[in-house]
Amino acid sequence: MGKSLLEETLNLPLAQHAVEDYRKATGVNACIIDIDGRYYSDSSQQTTCAFCSTLQNRFGLKDTCMHSHLYGSYQAERFGGKYIYFCPIGLVHWASPLFHEEIMIGALIGGPVLMVEYEEYFREEYPSQFQLTEEDSQMLWTQLKEIPFKPPEVVTSLSELLFMLSVYISGLKPAEFMDDRERLTQQSNISAYIHYLKSMGGDESLITGYPLKKERELMKLITLGDKEGSRKLLNELLGHVFVASGGKIDIVKARILELVVLLSRAAMEGGADVEQIFGLNYNYLNQIHKLNTVEDLSFWVSRIMGRFTDLVFDLRDVKHIDVLHKAMDYIKRNYHRKITLKDVAEYVKLSASYFSRLFKTEMAMTFTHYLNRVRIEQSKSLLLNESIPLVDIALLTGFEDQSYFTKVFRKHVGISPGKFRAFRGQIPRNPHIHKE
Numbered sequence: 001m002g003k004s005l006l007e008e009t010l011n012l013p014l015a016q017h018a019v020e021d022y023r024k025a026t027g028v029n030a031c032i033i034d035i036d037g038r039y040y041s042d043s044s045q046q047t048t049c050a051f052c053s054t055l056q057n058r059f060g061l062k063d064t065c066m067h068s069h070l071y072g073s074y075q076a077e078r079f080g081g082k083y084i085y086f087c088p089i090g091l092v093h094w095a096s097p098l099f100h101e102e103i104m105i106g107a108l109i110g111g112p113v114l115m116v117e118y119e120e121y122f123r124e125e126y127p128s129q130f131q132l133t134e135e136d137s138q139m140l141w142t143q144l145k146e147i148p149f150k151p152p153e154v155v156t157s158l159s160e161l162l163f164m165l166s167v168y169i170s171g172l173k174p175a176e177f178m179d180d181r182e183r184l185t186q187q188s189n190i191s192a193y194i195h196y197l198k199s200m201g202g203d204e205s206l207i208t209g210y211p212l213k214k215e216r217e218l219m220k221l222i223t224l225g226d227k228e229g230s231r232k233l234l235n236e237l238l239g240h241v242f243v244a245s246g247g248k249i250d251i252v253k254a255r256i257l258e259l260v261v262l263l264s265r266a267a268m269e270g271g272a273d274v275e276q277i278f279g280l281n282y283n284y285l286n287q288i289h290k291l292n293t294v295e296d297l298s299f300w301v302s303r304i305m306g307r308f309t310d311l312v313f314d315l316r317d318v319k320h321i322d323v324l325h326k327a328m329d330y331i332k333r334n335y336h337r338k339i340t341l342k343d344v345a346e347y348v349k350l351s352a353s354y355f356s357r358l359f360k361t362e363m364a365m366t367f368t369h370y371l372n373r374v375r376i377e378q379s380k381s382l383l384l385n386e387s388i389p390l391v392d393i394a395l396l397t398g399f400e401d402q403s404y405f406t407k408v409f410r411k412h413v414g415i416s417p418g419k420f421r422a423f424r425g426q427i428p429r430n431p432h433i434h435k436e
Contacts, residue, residue, distance in 0.1 A: 006034040009100035015169045016040070019108065022165055026158060028113055028148055032098075033073070034106040037066040051143040052089060052112075073097055073107035082163040084155060085322045087112060090121065091147065094159040096166035108169075110162045113150040190235045190242070190298060211240055215262065216384075220377050222266040222308060226332065234259075234305055238298050252294055256301050263301075267308035277308065323348045324362060327355070328370075335374045336398050341367045375399065376412045383421045390417055 006012075012032075019030050032040040052065065068087045072095035076083035084094045093111030097104045114121055121144070150158065218233040237259070245251040264277045291297050330347050331339070344367070345355035359367045375397040382393045394405035409417045 004034045004036060004038065004105075005100070005103075006032075006040065006098065006106040009105055010098065010169070012040060015098075018165055018169055022110075022162065026161070028110060028150070028158060030108060030110045030162065032106060033066070033069055033109060035070075035073075035104060037070055040106070051140065051147060052087070052091070054140060054143060069093065069095065069107070069109050072109070073104075076107065076163075077104050081166070082159045084159055092150075092155060094155065094162060096159070096163040098166055099170040099172065108162050108166045110158055113148045113155060113158075114144075115150060115152055115155055118144055118149065190239050211237065214240075216381060219262060219266040220381065222263060222305065223377055230305055231302065234302060235298075238301070242294055249292060249294070249297075252297055253288060253291075256297055257288065259301060260304060263305050263308050323350065323355075324359070327359065331371055331374055335371065335378060336396060338398065338400075339371070371398075372408050373412060376409055379405070379409065379417065380413075380420065383417055384424065386421065390421075393417070 015032055019032060022028075022030050034040065065087055068085065072083050072085040072093060075085065076095040077097040082094060082096050084092065087093055091112035092115050093109055095110070096108050098106045098108065118141075214233055214237055218230060218237060221229040221233060238256075241252060241255045245255070268277055287300065288297075291300055326348050327344050330344055334343075341356055342352045345352040348355065350358070356367060359370070363370060365373075379393050379397045382388055382396060383390075388396075390405075391402045394400075394402045397405070399405035399408070406416055406418075409420070413420060415423075
C-alpha cells in the first residue's frame with residue numbers, strides 16, 4: 001500500500017511529538033488518524049482503551065471506534081475545527097482536523113474520558129445491557145477507573161487545546177483560517193442561491209420581492225435554537241436583499257439592521273436572556289458603520305445570528321452535548337408524528353428513565369415541554385394560512401385532538417389558536433410561560 005496523503009504532506013515526526021506532549025501535559029490520550037481511518041501514533045500507544053477491548057472481546061461488540069472518530073473529524077471540519085462526541089459505548093472524545101492547502105488530510109483525536117461520575121456511568125450504561133457476572137463487573141470496573149474523569153468545562157478546554165495543536169501542525173493561523181473558511185462557505189451559499197433566484201424562469205417578482213415567508217421561518221428556527229437551519233435561511237434572505245438592493249451598500253445596511261432587530265426578538269421569544277440580547281445589540285450596532293462591503297456585512301450578521309441562537313439553548317456546559325443535539329434534531333424532524341420519550345431515548349441509545357432525567361437536568365425543562373414547544377412553534381406558521389382548519393393543524397403538528405392542541409397552545413402562547421389566527425400572529429408572546 002502506497003503512502004497516504006497525510007504521510008506525503010504532513011511532518012509526521014513533528015505531529016507525533018506534539019501529540020505526545022499533549023498526552024503528557026493533559027494526562028489524556030490522543031492520536032493521529034488519516035481520512036481512511038488509519039492510526040499514526042507511536043507504537044507504544046494503544047489505539048483502543050482496555051475497557052472498550054474487553055467489551056468487544058467478551059460480549060461480541062463490533063469495533064466501531066474508527067467510524068465514530070471519522071464522524072467526529074468530519075463534524076469538526078464542518079463546525080469550526082473542533083467537535084466533542086460520544087463513542088458507541090458512551091465515552092467522550094473530541095476531534096480537530098488536519099489540513100494541507102485547505103484540504104483535510106486527517107485529524108487529531110482526543111480521549112477517551114468520562115464526563116459523568118464512574119458510578120453513574122457504569123450503573124446507567126451496563127447492567128441494563130449485559131448480564132454481568134461478578135468477575136466481569138470487577139474487571140470492567142477496574143479498567144473503567146483507568147479512564148480519566150473530566151468535567152464538561154475541562155473537556156471544552158481540552159478540545160480547544162487540541163484544535164490549536166492541529167492548526168499548529170497544519171501550519172495555519174487559527175483566527176484567519178477559521179474566518180476565511182466561514183466567509184468562503186457563506187459567500188458560496190449566497191451566490192448559489194442568487195443564481196437559483198435568477199434562473200427561476202425570469203419572474204422578476206421572485207427576485208426583487210422580499211420573502212416574508214422565509215423571514216417568518218427564520219424567526220421560528222431561531223426561537224427553536226436551530227443554528228444550522230437558521231444559517232441556511234439567513235443566507236437565502238441575504239441573497240434576496242443583495243439582488244433587490246442593486247448593490248447599494250446603504251440599502252443593504254438598512255435591511256440588515258432590520259434583520260438584527262428581528263433576530264434579537266426571536267431569540268428572546270425562544271428564552272434567551274433579555275439583558276444579554278440588549279447588551280449584544282448595543283455592541284453590534286456600533287460595529288455596522290465600519291463595514292462597507294456586502295461580504296463583511298454578511299459575515300457580521302451571520303455571527304450575530306449564531307450568537308443569538310446559542311443563547312436560546314446554550315449547550316456549552318452541557319455534559320451530554322452530542323446526545324442532546326441528536327435528541328433535539330430527532331424531535332424537530334418527527335414532531336408531526338406520535339413520538340414518545342421512549343422513542344427518542346432509543347434513538348440516542350439511552351434508557352428512558354436516564355434520558356428523561358438527563359433531558360430535564362440539562363435543558364431545564366421536561367421532554368414533553370420541549371416537544372410541545374416545537375409543535376406550537378410549527379403550528380404558528382400554519383395558523384397564518386386561514387384555509388387550514390384548526391383541527392387539521394392540530395393533527396399536522398402531532399397533537400391527538402384540537403382540544404388538547406388548544407390547551408397547550410394557550411399555555412405556551414397565552415391566547416387560543418383562534419385568537420392568534422385572528423390577530424395574524426401580531427401580538428406579544430405571553431412572558432409567563434409555565435414549564436410542565
